[in-house]
Amino acid sequence: MAITYTDRNTKVILFSSGRMKAVILEAVETGDLLSWYVTDASSALQFADQGDSQAAEMIACEPGAAGDTITVAKSAVVKAPTTVGAAGAATDQYFGASTDFLGEKVYLGESGKPSSTQGTTFRQVVGRLLDRNKIAFDLPPTVGGVITETLTGATANDAWKLNITDATTNTSGYTRALYINTSVTGTKTSSGEHNSLGIDMAVSGDTPYAYIQSIYMSTSGNPTIGLASAISVYMDNMGTALSSQHILDLQTGNPTASAASTREAYIRFRNHGTGTPTSILFLQANNNAKVATNFIETGSNSESGPVAVSTTSITSGSNTSYRIRCLYGSTTFYLLGVAAS
Numbered sequence: 001m002a003i004t005y006t007d008r009n010t011k012v013i014l015f016s017s018g019r020m021k022a023v024i025l026e027a028v029e030t031g032d033l034l035s036w037y038v039t040d041a042s043s044a045l046q047f048a049d050q051g052d053s054q055a056a057e058m059i060a061c062e063p064g065a066a067g068d069t070i071t072v073a074k075s076a077v078v079k080a081p082t083t084v085g086a087a088g089a090a091t092d093q094y095f096g097a098s099t100d101f102l103g104e105k106v107y108l109g110e111s112g113k114p115s116s117t118q119g120t121t122f123r124q125v126v127g128r129l130l131d132r133n134k135i136a137f138d139l140p141p142t143v144g145g146v147i148t149e150t151l152t153g154a155t156a157n158d159a160w161k162l163n164i165t166d167a168t169t170n171t172s173g174y175t176r177a178l179y180i181n182t183s184v185t186g187t188k189t190s191s192g193e194h195n196s197l198g199i200d201m202a203v204s205g206d207t208p209y210a211y212i213q214s215i216y217m218s219t220s221g222n223p224t225i226g227l228a229s230a231i232s233v234y235m236d237n238m239g240t241a242l243s244s245q246h247i248l249d250l251q252t253g254n255p256t257a258s259a260a261s262t263r264e265a266y267i268r269f270r271n272h273g274t275g276t277p278t279s280i281l282f283l284q285a286n287n288n289a290k291v292a293t294n295f296i297e298t299g300s301n302s303e304s305g306p307v308a309v310s311t312t313s314i315t316s317g318s319n320t321s322y323r324i325r326c327l328y329g330s331t332t333f334y335l336l337g338v339a340a341s
Contacts, residue, residue: 003104003129004097005116010081013061014134018074024064031078032060032112033126033137045072047112050119056108056126056139080133094132104129106137296324 011031023044025037033056034045048056059078064070080093095114096104108124109115114135118125127137149159164177182196201212215230235247250266269280283291298307306325323334 003095003100003106003116005095005106005114007113008080008093008095012079012081013059013073014077014079016059016061016073016076019061019071020073021069022058022072023067023069024060025066026112027063027065028060028070028112029063030060031076033108033114033139034058034060034072034112048108049110049112050108050115050122050124051110053122055122055124058139059137060112075136075138077130077134077136092133095135096129096132098132100129100132102129102131106135 025046033048035048035054037046058072059076061071106127107115107118168175184194285291322337
């Protein structure tokens with residue numbers, strides 16, 4: 001359950017750590033959550049805001065106007081203020097309701113304020129309710145920079161691990177354990193690339209099985225599933241200035257130098273079960289379109305590849321014949337075809 005959070009502008013800092021001085025870009029109150037705004041020449045703090053995907057990285061320990069230098073902290077215990085009436089009676093104010101669960105999460109909200117619920121654009125837990133009138137803010141490291149981990153020992157281990165339980169009951173849309181949303185706006189030239197997710201692996205130790213990415217999917221309880229696919233790739237319309245398009249691009253550097261002792265292939269299909277799939281490839285098109293014009297297309301170096309002009313005549317007449325070279329065990333054979341007249 002989430003707390004019923006009520007914000008209080010005049011918060012009191014009871015304890016703080018990771019303190020420093022920093023310039024603020026906006027007028028802030030004590031206890032506001034702040035996010036770094038960094039340029040090539042300077043860095044300053046602005047409001048953290050889930051709607052703008054600005055993570056909470058520091059807490060204001062004192063109020064200040066835009067342009068001021070104030071004390072900020074990485075962690076803090078913050079108390080709601082106590083008001084004093086005209087007759088001198090003190091009245092406690094609270095962040096949470098009397099029924100709220102102590103220790104419950106507090107999330108990043110809008111314009112530097114906490115929230116009872118996690119954001120719809122950017123989700124960040126910023127603290128926990130210690131008491132109805134106290135919150136412990138402990139801001140985790142934000143993404144950026146370099147994280148270095150070393151795994152040692154004789155037991156398999158994980159450097160980073162996410163345990164996600166999806167208990168949503170949505171009727172549309174996507175529920176994701178990890179979501180990356182990238183906008184590529186910079187103009188790149190020559191051989192410049194953009195990779196929304198890049199993985200490099202260098203193997204120097206003996207390894208029976210080396211996979212850059214390993215994916216496993218299973219079921220429990222025999223649920224009803226309409227379509228299961230370990231990997232789903234969808235490429236939308238890429239515009240009219242596109243030169244080449246590969247929905248799946250498989251490349252190899254120098255297979256001869258690697259000297260694989262048993263096989264070298266771009267794709268391996270392996271049946272690890274006892275049943276037999278109905279097809280190696282399943283071709284399907286929507287909206288009366290064709291899956292593709294050609295089943296196989298080769299470049300100018302096809303003569304030295306598996307598809308070549310055949311030396312065997314398979315028809316009478318002047319049609320040129322072609323062959324696709326195959327290997328069954330140690331026997332080479334060919335699938336023959338005839339060029340369209």
